[in-house]
Amino acid sequence: MIKLIPTRIPIKVGDKFIAVLNEHTAHKLDLHAGDRVLIKDGGREPLRALLDVTDNSEIRDTQIGLYVETWNKLGAKRGERLSISVAEKPISIQYIKDKLNGKTLTKTQIDEIIKDVVEEDLSDVEISYFVAGCYINKLTEAETVNLTKSIVEHGSILKFHKKVVVDKHCIGGVAGNRTTMIAVPILTALGLTMPKTSSRAITSPSGTADTMEVLCNVTIPGPKLQKIADKVGGFIAWGGGVDLAAADDKMIRARHPLSLDPEGMLLASIMAKKHSVSSTHVIIDIPVGPEVKIKNKADGERLASKFRSLGKKLGMIVQVLLTNGEEPIGNGVGPILEAIDVMKVLKNEPDAPQDLKEKGIELSAQLLELCGKVKKGKGEAIAREVLESGRAYKQMMRIIQAQGPSKTPLIPGKYTQAVYSKKTGKVITLNNELIAHIARTAGAPTDKGAGVYINKKIGDTVKKGEILYTIYAEIEERLKYSEEYNLDAVYLIK
Numbered sequence: 001m002i003k004l005i006p007t008r009i010p011i012k013v014g015d016k017f018i019a020v021l022n023e024h025t026a027h028k029l030d031l032h033a034g035d036r037v038l039i040k041d042g043g044r045e046p047l048r049a050l051l052d053v054t055d056n057s058e059i060r061d062t063q064i065g066l067y068v069e070t071w072n073k074l075g076a077k078r079g080e081r082l083s084i085s086v087a088e089k090p091i092s093i094q095y096i097k098d099k100l101n102g103k104t105l106t107k108t109q110i111d112e113i114i115k116d117v118v119e120e121d122l123s124d125v126e127i128s129y130f131v132a133g134c135y136i137n138k139l140t141e142a143e144t145v146n147l148t149k150s151i152v153e154h155g156s157i158l159k160f161h162k163k164v165v166v167d168k169h170c171i172g173g174v175a176g177n178r179t180t181m182i183a184v185p186i187l188t189a190l191g192l193t194m195p196k197t198s199s200r201a202i203t204s205p206s207g208t209a210d211t212m213e214v215l216c217n218v219t220i221p222g223p224k225l226q227k228i229a230d231k232v233g234g235f236i237a238w239g240g241g242v243d244l245a246a247a248d249d250k251m252i253r254a255r256h257p258l259s260l261d262p263e264g265m266l267l268a269s270i271m272a273k274k275h276s277v278s279s280t281h282v283i284i285d286i287p288v289g290p291e292v293k294i295k296n297k298a299d300g301e302r303l304a305s306k307f308r309s310l311g312k313k314l315g316m317i318v319q320v321l322l323t324n325g326e327e328p329i330g331n332g333v334g335p336i337l338e339a340i341d342v343m344k345v346l347k348n349e350p351d352a353p354q355d356l357k358e359k360g361i362e363l364s365a366q367l368l369e370l371c372g373k374v375k376k377g378k379g380e381a382i383a384r385e386v387l388e389s390g391r392a393y394k395q396m397m398r399i400i401q402a403q404g405p406s407k408t409p410l411i412p413g414k415y416t417q418a419v420y421s422k423k424t425g426k427v428i429t430l431n432n433e434l435i436a437h438i439a440r441t442a443g444a445p446t447d448k449g450a451g452v453y454i455n456k457k458i459g460d461t462v463k464k465g466e467i468l469y470t471i472y473a474e475i476e477e478r479l480k481y482s483e484e485y486n487l488d489a490v491y492l493i494k
Contacts, residue, residue: 002029003081004064012068016120017049019084021064024043027157034123036087039064047074048087050123076368078328093126094114099133107146114115114150117247127254131262141306145313147264151272156243158277159224160229162193165278169270170285171303172204173292175452176330179285180208180236181342186234186386187367189395195229195277197239198292202256205439205451206335209238211283213432214339214448217404227404228425232395245269252333261293263303281371282311284319287325291433297322319370323359327430327458330356334444336412336449337472343410346393355457361387413442413449413472417479419487424464427456429492434457434485438471446475447474463494475478 002025009020019037026032033053040046049070058063066076066085074313076082095109105113113130116122122130122247139147168183180196187194198208198218209218219241220228228235246270255261268429274282282305286300287293294300304320311318330341330353344352345360365379374382386392433450453470456462468491473479 001083001085002085005062005079006066006076006082007063007401008061008071008076008078009065009067011094015069016123017047017070017073017225018052018067019049019070020052020054020059020067022057022059022061022063023053023055025053025061027097029084031086037090037093038085038087039070039086040083041074041076041080044074046083046085048121055410068094075118081256088114090121092122093350096126096130096133099137102137104140104285105143105146107150110143110146110149110154114147114154114247117250118154124254127251128257131251131254131260131265133261134265135260139262141309144264144267144306144310147268147326148272148275148310148314151245151247152275153245155276157275158195158222158226158229160193160195160226160278164280164371165193165195166281166371167194167274167277167279168195168285168363168367169274170287171266171270171293172182172287173294173432174289174325175205175328175333175432175439176338176341176356177287177328177359178208178211178330178338178342178356179360179363181212182345182356182392183364183390184234184236184363184366185346185396185399186360186383187389188399189386190368190373190382191322192233192367192371192373193229194234195225196234196236197242197244197273197277198236199239199252200325201445202252202257203436205333205436205444206338207344207445208236209240209425210335210445210448211338211342212236214335214406214408214410215343216400218405221402228399232398232402235399237403239273245272248272263306267306267310270316271307271316272315272391275314279316281367282316283367284318284320285323285368286320287323289325289432291431292325292327315385317370319366321363321366325432328432328454329359330352331454333435333441333454333494334412334472335448336408336410337451340410345389348388348390348393348398357387382463408448412448412451412453413447413474415473415476415479417471418467418480419469419471419490421456421464421468421491421493422488423493425462425493427458427460427462428492428494430454430458431490434490435469438482438485438487438490439484442471442473443475443477443478447478449474456491
């Protein structure tokens with residue numbers, strides 16, 4: 001044990017507790033970056049912190065640097081002396097090594113890893129190694145079930161009085177595709193309970209939560225979400241804003257840098273979110289196409305089978321739809337442009353994107369029939385009537401009001417660049433991935449008004465000189481960044 005004087009490092013690092021020693025002091029204690037230390041101020045329980053080591057002379061031999069969160073948690077005071085001792089690394093690190101070595105983990109071992117993820121007792125690097133282990137040595141079905149249950153158990157759970165709670169999820173990869181914002185108002189207008197937690201964008205130009213945030217508040221604590229669902233039947237909120245499947249959000253961040261998406265983690269991630277809101281009937285949307293996660297129907301069917309099997313083990317009825325992932329759904333790509341699309345569909349405006357409307361109706365119909373609300377074959381007509389009568393729009397406004405309306409005007413970025421066709425012909429393909437890259441380069445989703453508006457879809461005829469798509473930006477310089485891409489490569493026209 002050694003006594004050191006705390007010095008405050010005026011930087012916030014998130015939820016983790018991190019302390020910093022200089023190299024000389026760390027060497028004296030035989031400590032290295034990534035080790036743990038126990039910090040005690042005398043009267044309180046010792047705080048376990050991750051260690052960083054620096055050669056910066058500003059942290060002296062007699063000092064320990066504390067980032068803002070660690071300083072505040074300790075209630076540290078300048079000039080006092082804190083007791084510093086070596087702490088053992090969590091046992092979960094050994095289990096992560098086991099997975100990297102190809103061993104199958106038990107429920108207890110997985111639970112220990114997830115507990116330490118939630119309690120911020122694992123560094124980002126250690127969590128990344130767990131992701132890598134699951135990527136290299138795939139999770140067994142039993143491991144996937146146990147991972148799902150553990151993620152749920154180490155977070156909050158929303159429970160409802162209704163026996164039937166419906167939900168949907170898309171595994172992603174298709175730009176636009178804001179069907180959640182069509183389905184939730186349709187289904188809740190019919191009296192069903194649909195508590196929808198959605199994600200923010202990681203690599204896409206907008207997640208459902210980013211688009212919904214243009215219309216209303218999406219960062220809402222669990223107890224309030226419960227009240228909103230009881231009042232209006234459902235909500236569309238950011239899952240990361242509540243303690244639902246909290247470990248999953250942390251592991252998603254670790255998966256992002258290399259775009260690692262281990263199948264078992266994908267399954268557990270999605271189904272844990274459904275389980276955490278007590279879903280009983282779930283539709284999983286798996287887009288299939290050359291530029292999305294699932295490239296062909298055979299792979300889609302195999303993944304669908306795993307979703308159904310996992311759902312059964314969790315007490316959920318799961319239906320999987322393989323949908324067209326060849327092009328964006330809707331015309332807008334980016335938060336405000338997508339929100340405009342959604343509201344046009346709900347208001348039944350003549351220029352509303354029909355592909356978004358029809359897919360929203362299809363998913364709603366399948367859920368209506370899956371949960372037994374209507375007889376087989378009757379779902380589409382009922383979902384269409386709710387949408388086209390304006391009932392879904394009124395219900396959406398009730399949801400927006402309950403969550404807290406946004407003051408963001410639905411106006412796209414004022415700087416634009418149109419891309420014109422250089423030939424006459426028919427649209428054969430539309431590059432989903434490139435559209436997403438261009439929209440992000442324009443500033444989406446951080447700049448809510450940035451993105452891409454698509455004028456032509458696959459199968460459309462186009463004349464030379466017609467607009468294919470328009471790039472929107474809130475910052476003029478962003479338009480210049482998009483020039484790094486071959487803007488003509490978005491379309492194949494023959």
